[in-house]
Amino acid sequence: MDAAVVGGGIGGVATAACLAAEGYNVTVFERAAQLREIGAGIFLKENSLGVLETLGQIDRVKQTGTALNRAELWARGGRRLLSRPIDGHRVSVLPRQELHAALIAAAEERGVRFQTDAAVVSVTRKGAIKLRDGSQFLANLVVGADGVGSMVRDSLGLGRSVDQTGAGSWRTLVESVPADPKNSVIEYWNGSRRVLVVPSGHGITYLCASSRNDDTATNGDRFVPEVWARDFPEFEDLFRRAGHTEMVRREHSKCSVSGWTAGVVAILGDAVHGQPPNLGQGAGMAISNAADLARRVSGGADIETKLKEWETCNRAFTEAVQRWSNTYDDVVHAWPSTLQFLRGPFVRFIGKFPPTRRRWSALGQGLPEILAS
Numbered sequence: 292m293d294a295a296v297v298g299g300g301i302g303g304v305a306t307a308a309c310l311a312a313e314g315y316n317v318t319v320f321e322r323a324a325q326l327r328e329i330g331a332g333i334f335l336k337e338n339s340l341g342v343l344e345t346l347g348q349i350d351r352v353k354q355t356g357t358a359l360n361r362a363e364l365w366a367r368g369g370r371r372l373l374s375r376p377i378d379g380h381r382v383s384v385l386p387r388q389e390l391h392a393a394l395i396a397a398a399e400e401r402g403v404r405f406q407t408d409a410a411v412v413s414v415t416r417k418g419a420i421k422l423r424d425g426s427q428f429l430a431n432l433v434v435g436a437d438g439v440g441s442m443v444r445d446s447l448g449l450g451r452s453v454d455q456t457g458a459g460s461w462r463t464l465v466e467s468v469p470a471d472p473k474n475s476v477i478e479y480w481n482g483s484r485r486v487l488v489v490p491s492g493h494g495i496t497y498l499c500a501s502s503r504n505d506d507t508a509t510n511g512d513r514f515v516p517e518v519w520a521r522d523f524p525e526f527e528d529l530f531r532r533a534g535h536t537e538m539v540r541r542e543h544s545k546c547s548v549s550g551w552t553a554g555v556v557a558i559l560g561d562a563v564h565g566q567p568p569n570l571g572q573g574a575g576m577a578i579s580n581a582a583d584l585a586r587r588v589s590g591g592a593d594i595e596t597k598l599k600e601w602e603t604c605n606r607a608f609t610e611a612v613q614r615w616s617n618t619y620d621d622v623v624h625a626w627p628s629t630l631q632f633l634r635g636p637f638v639r640f641i642g643k644f645p646p647t648r649r650r651w652s653a654l655g656q657g658l659p660e661i662l663a664s
């Protein structure tokens with residue numbers, strides 16, 4: 292059975308590795324000249340770590356990442372809103388390139404072929420693919436993991452909308468100093484600006500600083516350490532170090548779809564559930580949904596029906612993750628300034644009230660079974 296994956300990002304490579312593990316001959320078509328991941332650190336939770344374990348890459352993740360044992364959320368004036376141990380479930384943070392490399396290694400070990408400089412221009416529901424250079428490919432199964440601007444999704448009429456949330460993030464990895472957090476993730480909010488600091492592998496600290504797109508002081512063509520240091524003086528030195536690195540700001544997007552499958556084609560990852568980076572689950576859901584898709588189409592019989600079952604089983608939970616992530620973006624970046632005094636109590640309530648705490652934990656870990664417990 293031949294499978295084609297459109298897109299060689301985290302979602303596409305994870306899908307390719309999982310399908311190859313089920314015996315498919317897999318080809319990945321990537322439009323860029325090389326396979327690469329742009330960005331800084333990435334959180335991996337229980338759902339994606341389980342898949343990396345199955346793919347034989349967990350030791351690599353452990354070696355190149357940091358396991359976290361505490362999460363803290365602070366507000367203006369040094370008020371701690373939440374502080375909780377991370378126990379019972381794993382959370383690791385590592386450089387994105389390391390995760391991508393681990394998935395590529397898992398895919399290559401299982402015989403996946405990668406074609407770069409291979410932009411796909413059309414896909415039919417019967418699995419016929421056309422590339423920009425005019426060449427064609429017919430597969431028994433096609434997975435579109437081609438990101439939030441997905442051509443596969445839109446050409447099959449599965450897209451509903453792609454929007455900006457109105458905020459964006461600067462991200463970078465810097466060399467750690469002893470004052471940086473060791474095994475905790477620290478998030479600070481001040482008005483509509485947010486800073487997240489977390490270790491991301493040995494000697495590396497990951498900084499993510501987000502703000503509204505109309506907050507012009509924070510979103511010019513470069514990261515300005517002094518502007519951020521005024522609101523978050525505790526990180527002044529980190530901002531100065533970050534200012535010497537190459538930082539990119541990306542606007543947060545979210546998308547909505549009418550369906551996940553058409554014929555023998557499925558869409559996955561940001562193409563389906565593009566979301567702002569608040570629950571640390573964009574890549575996580577891509578990886579765990581890829582593993583479930585591969586399990587269901589194992590054996591190759593009746594792929595259309597199996598894809599529909601995959602959608603039915605995973606869509607509601609994935610959309611709940613996406614909804615909470617979108618709402619988190621609004622709470623951080625769009626909370627009315629006149630009602631700032633209510634934000635802390637609201638967040639504390641959500642974090643401590645057992646039903647919302649359980650839901651938060653299930654969605655953040657990517658584990659629907661927590662909801663049932």
Ligand SMILES: Cc1cc2nc3c(=O)[nH]c(=O)nc-3n(C[C@H](O)[C@H](O)[C@H](O)COP(=O)(O)OP(=O)(O)OC[C@H]3O[C@@H](n4cnc5c(N)ncnc54)[C@H](O)[C@@H]3O)c2cc1C
Pocket residue numbers: 297298299300301302303320321322323332333334335409410411412436437438439441442460462499541559560561562567568570571572573574575576577
């Ligand atoms: C600031 C920030 C922080 C984040 N932090 C986390 C985190 O901590 N944890 C987490 O799980 N997620 C996180 N995410 C989300 C995560 O990065 C994404 O969900 C994930 O990388 C999406 O992977 P993807 O493969 O679906 O899409 P993409 O990474 O967008 O990959 C799509 C690929 O398809 C290729 N492509 C596109 N069109 C075509 C075509 N026509 N033909 C061939 N190839 C094509 C592109 O070149 C690209 O390589 C974060 C996102 C941001 C912005």
